[in-house]
Amino acid sequence: MILSLGLFFNSSFLKSFVHNILRVKVFFRDARSKELLKVFNIEGQIENRVDTQSVQDQPVEDEMKVKFVSSNKKEKPHGFLQRSRNAIMGAADAVRRVATRGAGAFVDDTKRTEAMVLTADGMIWSGCTNGLLVQWDGNGNRVSDILHHQCAVQCFCTYGSRMYVGYVSGYLQILDLDGNLTASWIAHSSPVLKLAVGVDHIYSLAAHGGIRGWTFTSPSPLDNIIRSEIAAKEAVYLRRDDVRILVGTWNVGQGRASHESLLSWLGSVSSDVGIVAVGLQEVEMGAGFLAMSAAKETVGLEGSAIGQWWQDTIGKALDEGTTFERMGSRQLAGLLISFWVRKNLRTHVGDVDAAAVPCGFGRAIGNKGGVGLRIRVYDRTICFVNCHLAAHLEAVNRRNADYDHIYRNMVFSRSTSTLNSASGMVPYLFLYCSLAFCTYLFWLLYSSGFPLVLSAAAGVSTAVNMMKTSNTTTTLNTEETKPDLAEADMVIFFGDFNYRLFGISYDEARDFVSQRCFDWLREKDQLRAEMKAGKVFQGMREAIIRFPPTYKFERHRPGLAGYDSGEKKRIPAWCDRIIYRDSRSTPVSECSLECPVVSSILLYDAVMDVTESDHKPVHCKFHVKIAHVDRSERRRVFGEILKNNENTIKSMLDEYRIIPETIVSTESIILQNQDTCTLRITNKSAQEKAIFKIICDGQSTVKDDGDASDYRLRGSFGFPRWLEVTPAAGVIKPDSYIEVSVHHEEFHTLEEFVDGIPQNWWCEDTRDKEVMLSLVVQGCCSNDTRKHQIRVRHCFSAKTVRIDSKSNGSRKHQGGSTNRSEPRQPSGSSDGSDDRRS
Numbered sequence: 001m002i003l004s005l006g007l008f009f010n011s012s013f014l015k016s017f018v019h020n021i022l023r024v025k026v027f028f029r030d031a032r033s034k035e036l037l038k039v040f041n042i043e044g045q046i047e048n049r050v051d052t053q054s055v056q057d058q059p060v061e062d063e064m065k066v067k068f069v070s071s072n073k074k075e076k077p078h079g080f081l082q083r084s085r086n087a088i089m090g091a092a093d094a095v096r097r098v099a100t101r102g103a104g105a106f107v108d109d110t111k112r113t114e115a116m117v118l119t120a121d122g123m124i125w126s127g128c129t130n131g132l133l134v135q136w137d138g139n140g141n142r143v144s145d146i147l148h149h150q151c152a153v154q155c156f157c158t159y160g161s162r163m164y165v166g167y168v169s170g171y172l173q174i175l176d177l178d179g180n181l182t183a184s185w186i187a188h189s190s191p192v193l194k195l196a197v198g199v200d201h202i203y204s205l206a207a208h209g210g211i212r213g214w215t216f217t218s219p220s221p222l223d224n225i226i227r228s229e230i231a232a233k234e235a236v237y238l239r240r241d242d243v244r245i246l247v248g249t250w251n252v253g254q255g256r257a258s259h260e261s262l263l264s265w266l267g268s269v270s271s272d273v274g275i276v277a278v279g280l281q282e283v284e285m286g287a288g289f290l291a292m293s294a295a296k297e298t299v300g301l302e303g304s305a306i307g308q309w310w311q312d313t314i315g316k317a318l319d320e321g322t323t324f325e326r327m328g329s330r331q332l333a334g335l336l337i338s339f340w341v342r343k344n345l346r347t348h349v350g351d352v353d354a355a356a357v358p359c360g361f362g363r364a365i366g367n368k369g370g371v372g373l374r375i376r377v378y379d380r381t382i383c384f385v386n387c388h389l390a391a392h393l394e395a396v397n398r399r400n401a402d403y404d405h406i407y408r409n410m411v412f413s414r415s416t417s418t419l420n421s422a423s424g425m426v427p428y429l430f431l432y433c434s435l436a437f438c439t440y441l442f443w444l445l446y447s448s449g450f451p452l453v454l455s456a457a458a459g460v461s462t463a464v465n466m467m468k469t470s471n472t473t474t475t476l477n478t479e480e481t482k483p484d485l486a487e488a489d490m491v492i493f494f495g496d497f498n499y500r501l502f503g504i505s506y507d508e509a510r511d512f513v514s515q516r517c518f519d520w521l522r523e524k525d526q527l528r529a530e531m532k533a534g535k536v537f538q539g540m541r542e543a544i545i546r547f548p549p550t551y552k553f554e555r556h557r558p559g560l561a562g563y564d565s566g567e568k569k570r571i572p573a574w575c576d577r578i579i580y581r582d583s584r585s586t587p588v589s590e591c592s593l594e595c596p597v598v599s600s601i602l603l604y605d606a607v608m609d610v611t612e613s614d615h616k617p618v619h620c621k622f623h624v625k626i627a628h629v630d631r632s633e634r635r636r637v638f639g640e641i642l643k644n645n646e647n648t649i650k651s652m653l654d655e656y657r658i659i660p661e662t663i664v665s666t667e668s669i670i671l672q673n674q675d676t677c678t679l680r681i682t683n684k685s686a687q688e689k690a691i692f693k694i695i696c697d698g699q700s701t702v703k704d705d706g707d708a709s710d711y712r713l714r715g716s717f718g719f720p721r722w723l724e725v726t727p728a729a730g731v732i733k734p735d736s737y738i739e740v741s742v743h744h745e746e747f748h749t750l751e752e753f754v755d756g757i758p759q760n761w762w763c764e765d766t767r768d769k770e771v772m773l774s775l776v777v778q779g780c781c782s783n784d785t786r787k788h789q790i791r792v793r794h795c796f797s798a799k800t801v802r803i804d805s806k807s808n809g810s811r812k813h814q815g816g817s818t819n820r821s822e823p824r825q826p827s828g829s830s831d832g833s834d835d836r837r838s
Contacts, residue, residue: 003533028599071316105168117156119163120691121177122729125155127165135179138727146179148209157195157202159216161731161780164202166192172204172214177731183219187212189351189376200653213374216781220409222652229641230634237633240591241378242271243345243624244602249386249494250617251281252310255555261610262317265617269603270318273621275349277373279340279386281496283307285334290360290367307331311338311464328373330354332410333366335495337373337386349377353412359389359402370406370495374488378628380596383488385410387495393571399498400536412484489597490624491578496615499547500573509572513548513560521549525574540581543604543620550606550616551575558611578604578620591625599624656781660685662692662732662788664775669792671723671744679740681775683732692777693729694740694790696720700792702768711772721745722794723771758807769794 037605115127123143124136129152135143151169158164162182172187172195188206189645196203201213208820248266270276284306306562311329318324318340325346329338335356341349352375359369372385387406390398485491501509501524512521522528522545530536549572552564564570583597585591591598603621610617642649683690698711719725724743732738775788 014259113135114153115156117158117163118729119158119177119733120161120693120729123177125156125163125179127156129153131167133175133179138485143178148173148175148181148184155195157197159197159202160778160782161689162660164195166195166204168174168192169208174219187214195533204318217653217656220652220656222649225648226638226641229645230637232639234593236637237630238593239378239628239630241348241626241628243275243377245275245277245382245492245622245624246270246273246619247277247279247384247492247494247578248617248619249279249281249578250498251388251496251551251576251613251615253282253555253613253615254285254310255612257313257610257612258748259313259317261607261612261617264312265607265619266314266612267317267319268382269325269535269619269621274342274345275339275377275496276318276324276341277384277492278337279371279384279494280310280336281386281388282334283310283331283336285367290333294752296774303329303331307336310336314338315340328354328375330353330356330371330373330456332356332358332369332371335366335369335371335386335388337371339373339375339384344781348378349375355410355412357406357409359405363405368402370410370412370414372485374412374484378626380489380628382597382624383412383485383492384492385485385491385493385495387497389496389498391498393500395532396499400530402495403497403536404481406517408483410483410485423463463814490599491540492578492583492622493540494578494618494620496551496575497527497577499525499530499577500575501571502526502529504571506569506571513563516548518545518548524621527574527577537579540579542577542579543601545574545604547604547606547618548572548608549574550618552614553611553616555614556611558609559761560608562611564614576606576615576618578618580622582624591627593627596627597624656786657779659691659777659779659782659784659786660688660732660734662690662775662786664778664788664790667788667790669742669790671742671792671794674744674746676741676743679742680737681732681740682737683734686734688734689780690732690777691730691780692732692738692775694725695728695774695776696723697772697774697789699769699771702770720769720771722769723792725773742792758837 003813020175111132112129113126114129117125119125122138124138126134126136128134131147131150133148133153135145135146148165149167149169149171151167151171151384153165154168155166157162157166163175163177165175166187167173168191170188170190170192171184172192173184174182176182187204188208188210190207190210192204193207194205196205198213203211203213205211217223246266246269250265266276266278284304291444307329311326315321315326320326320340323342324340325343326350327339327341327346329336331337333428337354338601352373354371354373356366356371357369358364358366360367360803368388368390370385370387372383374381374383376382385406387403389402432464501521504512504521504524509521512518527536531540531542548560551573552570553562554564554566563572582599583595585595589595589598600623601620602623603619605620606616606618608616661684663682663684665678665682669679671677681690681692698713699720701710719728722745724741724745726741726743727738728740730738770791770793773790773792775790776785777788778785
């Protein structure tokens with residue numbers, strides 16, 4: 001243990017690296033308040049500390065304590081290692097505490113309300129940035145939380161008993177009034193901004209300006225009829241196109257490449273391809289760069305000058321600007337992926353999106369991980385993923401776990417919360433730069449045999465993970481969604497997978513390579529064995545390897561003699577690989593709309609004459625057949641199907657337009673002061689639910705002769721202040737009824753009464769009033785409605801009303817031609833009258 005540590009710190013690079021940290025005092029300030037938290041000196045001891053929070057405010061995670069060397073003069077630090085450990089662990093603890101406190105400012109942002117809607121049953125639904133749907137009752141009480149899709153909710157729309165939800169990912173969902181998922185599909189390739197109800201359709205507006213209509217009846221048996229008719233005429237609108245794709249991967253080992261090397265790798269084999277995807281590993285791996293990269297990732301920034309240099313240099317080798325056009329890239333620390341499209345194919349390629357998944361220490365550092373690009377080619381989705389997995393011969397399980405982590409966590413759909421929160425995270429840049437900096441140093445120490453640092457580092461990396469994954473909150477009724485990579489029509493993984501040869505010595509491997517006996521060597525390949533066992537790259541395939549192992553070489557030594565001959569003598573291995581899957585379930589599947597992407601390998605080789613790195617670059621050329629739909633032709637076919645089945649479709653639509661028969665208990669109600677009457681609505685249908693709402697059409701003042709004047713329309717003002725109707729909307733089950741409370745609300749004060757009789761008779765508020773209510777009834781899937789008119793009059797004159805203790809039991813109906821529902825007095829109304837009279 002001591003020997004390994006000594007060898008480790010004899011490294012001039014790391015020793016100077018640690019010395020640069022420790023020769024100055026380390027200051028940590030709260031990123032929000034700028035208050036000083038801790039100061040550590042070169043000995044790793046706390047020199048000054050200003051508590052900004054009480055002990056009670058410290059997070060629960062602080063139970064993972066970090067022990068410091070005692071400040072007692074008798075217990076002096078013992079040497080450089082001890083001082084280094086104390087300073088690093090103390091600084092990490094301070095950063096972790098500040099990061100944990102500061103993280104709360106952004107966690108709630110993922111639950112920000114983006115849209116709200118009132119449903120037919122009177123409930124209110126709100127949609128959040130993290131995809132959470134929250135149900136509220138009319139009093140503002142939270143009823144339930146539901147999560148069906150982990151992207152930001154953009155808009156709502158209701159129709160009958162259905163609720164339509166549009167997401168930033170382009171998804172559109174149909175839910176019932178209880179929040180159960182009825183249907184879900186990709187409506188647009190960009191965020192759904194708005195939903196609106198039309199005559200026969202729900203219309204959706206996308207961010208790119210596209211508008212699409214969706215029939216009210218979907219999903220329904222009518223869909224099956226139209227779908228079967230369209231499938232029968234598939235040959236009319238089916239189109240097949242061929243695309244050649246070149247994929248290249250190279251671990252550049254922090255080096256640079258010449259133009260000639262790039263021509264040998266890519267330029268010489270790209271003359272007949274339409275798409276070029278390139279993945280690089282170890283573009284830059286310095287400690288400071290990894291720290292800054294992790295900090296920039298937290299605020300939504302990525303890329304570096306060296307990464308840009310590589311893209312520009314590769315572009316020159318591909319004749320960028322004249323033949324090819326660069327369309328997208330993504331960099332995560334030392335990982336870089338970029339792709340180019342031939343100009344004559346440009347109009348058929350779009351919807352480029354990027355993603356990154358770190359797999360380094362604590363799943364937070366990008367020295368290992370994956371970067372991906374998702375593109376649309378002829379309306380089919382193809383994903384390219386560049387990976388750098390865990391190193392070392394014995395780390396097979398870690399490599400398998402890295403792949404699984406990348407596959408499950410690579411999310412291409414970026415919600416608006418990520419972009420909006422980026423500006424708010426800028427003040428924390430220094431904090432997270434320090435956090436990533438310390439985490440990377442911990443990784444260096446731990447990988448060299450310093451296990452005591454592990455507990456502190458785990459606490460630090462947890463803060464980063466909390467910040468980056470806080471938008472994946474799960475609640476009840478959550479449906480497990482498929483990974484984005486599982487939804488793609490074709491996925492290509494490439495990169496430095498780091499799988500080695502096992503059960504073979506260095507000399508044996510060199511002999512087999514020199515004799516080009518690759519068949520026997522493939523039997524010793526770790527990746528081949530793990531794929532056969534179903535432990536990694538499940539459902540994917542690789543072309544037969546007919547080139548020498550691509551690792552490890554001495555730089556600038558050409559030929560097979562360049563394999564590592566140093567002290568370690570690393571066994572040659574096929575670390576650099578390209579693995580893929582398409583839409584085929586069997587190797588003989590034909591290209592069709594059911595199997596839209598079928599690929600074959602034209603070339604799979606390594607470029608052995610390139611010597612700028614300890615890895616050799618690898619390229620693979622795919623011939624891809626893509627089946628897609630001619631949309632204009634399919635629309636024509638769709639119109640013909642609708643015309644030929646007009647009578648059938650009309651009869652089915654008529655069934656959905658049925659309005660349940662309903663009966664109301666009365667059409668006229670008379671209220672006196674603080675009366676409450678019950679209006680009963682009965683649904684006579686035995687099968688259909690009835691959706692109702694009550695609106696106020698107008699209000700008038702009753703004349704002296706008892707007739708009402710002309711009604712004044714209230715528009716969006718709703719009910720007048722003196723009238724309460726609850727519930728004003730809802731759903732009535734078949735063969736059931738609902739009782740609606742119609743209540744008069746008094747607004748007079750005590751000074752306005754003399755002997756229980758209201759004063760100011762010339763004021764309009766004290767005259768008899770009448771409103772016309774409309775009870776609107778419709779079916780669950782119908783846009784047609786039926787109305788019932790209900791007249792409600794408030795009698796408020798000296799001849800008809802006296803407010804005293806006997807009025808509740810002696811009120812008589814005035815006028816034999818008007819019906820009154822049974823009044824239900826609220827409890828305590830008599831006592832209230834006595835109090836006012838007193």
